[in-house]
Amino acid sequence: MSDVTDTGAKPGGEVDDDAEVPAVGGIVAELRHMSAEERARHEAEVAEVVAPDREIEVGVGDTLLAMRDVTLRFGGLVALDSVSFEIKRGEILGLIGPNGAGKTTCFNVITGVYRPTAGQVLLEGHPLGRRKRYAITQLGIARTFQNIRLFNEMTALENVVVGADARHRTSVLGALVRGPRHHREERQAVERAMALLEFVGIADRAADKAKNLPYGYQRRLEIARALATEPKLLCLDEPAAGFNPAEKEGLMELIRTIRDDGYTVLLIEHDMRLVMGVTDRIVVLEFGKKIAAGLPAEIRENPAVIAAYLGVPDDGVA
Numbered sequence: 001m002s003d004v005t006d007t008g009a010k011p012g013g014e015v016d017d018d019a020e021v022p023a024v025g026g027i028v029a030e031l032r033h034m035s036a037e038e039r040a041r042h043e044a045e046v047a048e049v050v051a052p053d054r055e056i057e058v059g060v061g062d063t064l065l066a067m068r069d070v071t072l073r074f075g076g077l078v079a080l081d082s083v084s085f086e087i088k089r090g091e092i093l094g095l096i097g098p099n100g101a102g103k104t105t106c107f108n109v110i111t112g113v114y115r116p117t118a119g120q121v122l123l124e125g126h127p128l129g130r131r132k133r134y135a136i137t138q139l140g141i142a143r144t145f146q147n148i149r150l151f152n153e154m155t156a157l158e159n160v161v162v163g164a165d166a167r168h169r170t171s172v173l174g175a176l177v178r179g180p181r182h183h184r185e186e187r188q189a190v191e192r193a194m195a196l197l198e199f200v201g202i203a204d205r206a207a208d209k210a211k212n213l214p215y216g217y218q219r220r221l222e223i224a225r226a227l228a229t230e231p232k233l234l235c236l237d238e239p240a241a242g243f244n245p246a247e248k249e250g251l252m253e254l255i256r257t258i259r260d261d262g263y264t265v266l267l268i269e270h271d272m273r274l275v276m277g278v279t280d281r282i283v284v285l286e287f288g289k290k291i292a293a294g295l296p297a298e299i300r301e302n303p304a305v306i307a308a309y310l311g312v313p314d315d316g317v318a
């Protein structure tokens with residue numbers, strides 16, 4: 001596992017790994033000592049904080065992101081071949097296809113890791129053009145990775161605060177280590193990060209270093225950090241990889257909640273049953289080409305999709 005993230009998030013200041021951030025310890029202690037009633041009130045407040053600042057109800061169903069005839073070549077290999085599809089605001093769009101179909105490459109084009117050889121990606125009608133990764137994060141596209149990438153030596157909470165930094169440019173993490181003058185910013189940043197940890201269900205380990213968290217917590221932490229950037233589009237690359245069926249179901253429930261809170265989600269997931277259960281629409285790639293798009297029920301019956309997956313067992317499909 002890498003020691004650093006690759007989302008464009010940048011640590012805003014030097015962090016002493018062994019020094020406890022006082023506000024973090026304080027909030028964790030407060031949570032532990034709350035009565036059921038206080039806790040319920042707190043959870044309602046958390047729901048408020050986690051919702052993005054932006055107005056998100058307006059325009060639900062509009063096109064948020066459009067891939068227009070995107071081609072990407074690696075030398076002689078055509079990883080994406082004139083791929084076009086749209087992601088509508090407020091939906092969970094599943095991106096599936098056999099191994100090597102081009103799904104992760106699609107994510108990499110959308111998040112600015114690769115520039116298309118031809119075609120373009122538009123966010124809210126504006127081409128992403130030659131923008132770099134951090135600029136795309138600031139525009140409102142966040143992602144998680146197939147192979148988890150966290151700041152291993154930072155606490156769970158600090159990882160999320162760093163995510164907020166990536167969005168806001170000003171260094172909240174720097175504020176954490178600068179002193180009393182920055183106390184209010186610190187408190188707000190920590191509270192929002194803490195709310196996000198609660199939202200994804202891992203607040204009990206907020207003060208633990210990322211590297212010491214159980215695998216399932218690390219996957220959820222990646223999602224919390226991505227949400228901290230207040231994304232318009234959240235791209236999840238096999239977020240349930242390595243999970244058992246119950247853990248997968250729990251994660252899909254979280255993804256539904258994220259959608260219901262007004263976020264838009266692009267999801268790569270290998271388990272066909274889960275994809276069918278959680279997505280609003282599905283786009284299918286095969287050998288870099290889009291072979292189908294539609295509602296889950298339509299995709300299930302689509303002859304081209306069935307042919308692409310013929311002989312592949314359910315959990316080997318995505």
Ligand SMILES: Nc1ncnc2c1ncn2[C@@H]1O[C@H](COP(=O)(O)OP(=O)(O)OP(=O)(O)O)[C@@H](O)[C@H]1O
Pocket residue numbers: 074077079097098099100101102103104105106
């Ligand atoms: N950096 C790269 N250089 C060369 N070829 C690459 C590169 N990244 C991906 N590819 C190739 O592009 C094609 C699409 O790969 P991609 O990882 O997007 O597929 P995928 O659908 O995400 O597959 P999987 O389900 O196995 O993750 C594959 O043939 C892959 O080998």
